[in-house]
Amino acid sequence: MQIILLGPPGAGKGTQAAVLSATLKIPHISTGDIFRAHIKGGTNLGVLAKRYIDSGKLVPDDVTTDIVASRLNEEDCASGFIMDGFPRTIPQARMFDEMLERLGKKVEVVINITVEDSIIVKRLSGRRMCSCGRTYHIDNNPPKTEGVCDVCNRSLYIRDDDKEETIKERLKIYHKQTSPLVDYYQGKGLTMNFDGSKPIEVTTREILDSLKKTD
Ligand code: ADP
Ligand code: ADP
Ligand code: ZN
Numbered sequence: 001m002q003i004i005l006l007g008p009p010g011a012g013k014g015t016q017a018a019v020l021s022a023t024l025k026i027p028h029i030s031t032g033d034i035f036r037a038h039i040k041g042g043t044n045l046g047v048l049a050k051r052y053i054d055s056g057k058l059v060p061d062d063v064t065t066d067i068v069a070s071r072l073n074e075e076d077c078a079s080g081f082i083m084d085g086f087p088r089t090i091p092q093a094r095m096f097d098e099m100l101e102r103l104g105k106k107v108e109v110v111i112n113i114t115v116e117d118s119i120i121v122k123r124l125s126g127r128r129m130c131s132c133g134r135t136y137h138i139d140n141n142p143p144k145t146e147g148v149c150d151v152c153n154r155s156l157y158i159r160d161d162d163k164e165e166t167i168k169e170r171l172k173i174y175h176k177q178t179s180p181l182v183d184y185y186q187g188k189g190l191t192m193n194f195d196g197s198k199p200i201e202v203t204t205r206e207i208l209d210s211l212k213k214t215d
Helices: 013-024 031-041 045-054 059-071 090-102 118-126 164-178 180-186 200-214
Strands: 002-006 028-030 082-086 109-114 128-130 133-136 191-195
Touching: 002 180, 013 028, 013 109, 013 133, 013 200, 028 031, 031 059, 031 082, 031 128, 045 180, 059 090, 059 109, 090 128, 090 180, 109 180, 118 128, 118 180, 128 164, 164 180, 180 191, 191 200
Parallel strands: 002 082, 002 109, 028 082, 109 191
Antiparallel strands: 128 133
């Protein structure tokens, strides 16, 4: 199944993607995670991406789309994927459609998770990340041991872009450049809407129930 997760920063895309990926047995692909791995590894792409990410801006469409194209060629994508944080602009969505068409595939479901801006700053200020892709929250979804990942035991870290000023810029960009994708996919009859302000497990259940109905 080819799934896209759409929603503002902090909506819970990464959190839901981890569970969906384990349940549906398809890979979780996060462009944000790929960029962060490059930043950590000090690659040229990492250096370029960091400039945009730390100021809350989007990495240019051509760079981002190239990364997704090469990730899709990997074997584990054969039976589907959960795209988390891509596409984020209309040009990316168009390039993604073309890319999938060449592979004889298409987007099947778009899971749109909505949360009000006022909740998002609080959520992202308490977010803690693991380099394995797991995401925690100091109050809403704490790890079993403070500061340590439940899954891989690595130390959790705070993202450089999860500070209030940058969060506000990211929200502005979301409303301007990414939110039009809701209509783009609605027009194709693919969008399913979920209220991301409910508890994590409730949203997971609602998503899995809706996916069952599309089978
Ligand atoms: P996104 O990938 O959309 O940016 P995350 O999945 O990283 O969002 O979630 C942002 C923060 O909010 C994380 O700290 C996460 O633990 C927490 N979170 C996610 N979903 C919920 C929820 N339904 N209720 C409360 N907190 C949540
Ligand atoms: P969040 O879900 O909290 O907004 P992500 O981890 O998805 O964070 O993305 C972090 C940053 O990486 C974004 O603010 C942006 O700078 C960059 N990024 C991720 N995905 C894309 C994309 N599809 N297009 C452009 N930039 C992206
Ligand atoms: Zn981990």
